[in-house]
Amino acid sequence: MRRLKIKCLMLDVDGVLVFGRPTDGQHWMVGLLDDLGISPRDLAREFIRAEWQSVVIGQKELMPTLREALIKIGTDVSAETLVSYWYEQSSRVVPDVLADVRDARCRGIPVYLATNQSYSRADYLLNKVGLNSEIDGVVYSAMAGHQKPDAGFYRFAEERAGYNPDELLLVDDKLENVEAAISAGWNGVHWSDGDSLTEILKRHIG
DSSP: OOOOOOOEEEEOTBTTTBOSOTTTOOOTTTTHHHHHOOOHHHHIIIIITTTHHHHHTTSSOHHHHHHHHHHHHTOOOOHHHHHHHHHHHTOOBOHHHHHHHHHHHHTTOOEEEEEOOOHHHHHIIIIISOGGGGOSEEEEHHHHTOOTTSHHHHHHHHHHHTOOGGGEEEEESOHHHHHHHHHTTOEEEEOOTTOOHHHHHHHHTO
8 A cells, every 4th residue: 555644643632532421431411300400402402503603613601692692591500510510421431442543653653633622621631631632733613713614624633734735644533524624635535433543544544
C-alpha cells in the first residue's frame, strides 16, 4: 500500500477516545430519570435539539441556556447539578485507545483531539479527566466557531495545528465527519467500536 504523507492524527473524542459511563460504558443519559428525575426525552426536546448547536459552536453560554431549558422541563434540578452529573457520567476513557495514543506519540506522531465540544466540557475533559497531558493539541467546535462536519471546522483545525490538509488524518465515529474531512483534502477513517488505532496508523502511516 502506498504510504501517505500524514504528519498528524486528528482524533475524535466521544465515541472513540471517550465512551460512556465510567462504570459500564453506557450512554450518560441511561440513568438520568432514576438518578435526577429528568426525562431524557424532555432534555433532548428542550435543550439538545433546541439549543445545543448554538452552545457547541460558542454562540450561547451553556449554563444560562441550560437553566432556561430546565425551567421549561419543570424540574427543580439545577443546571450545575445536571452538568456535574453529565460530565461525570460521560467520562470513560477507553483504555486500549488511550494506550494506542501513547504509542503513536512515542513513535513521533502528534495527536490532536478534533471534537465538537462546549467550552466547559472541553475544559473538563482536558483538565479534570486529564486528557491534556496525553495529547499534543486540541481543536473543538466552541473554539473554532464551527462544528464538524462544517468546512469551517477543518480550516480552523489546519491553521491551529499548522499542517496542510493532506498531512492530517481524522479518525471519527461519524461517517459524515469523515466524509467532510476527505472533501476538505484530509485523510479520514470511519471508526467502529472495537477498531484498533494502532492498526489504522500502520495502514495509513506505516
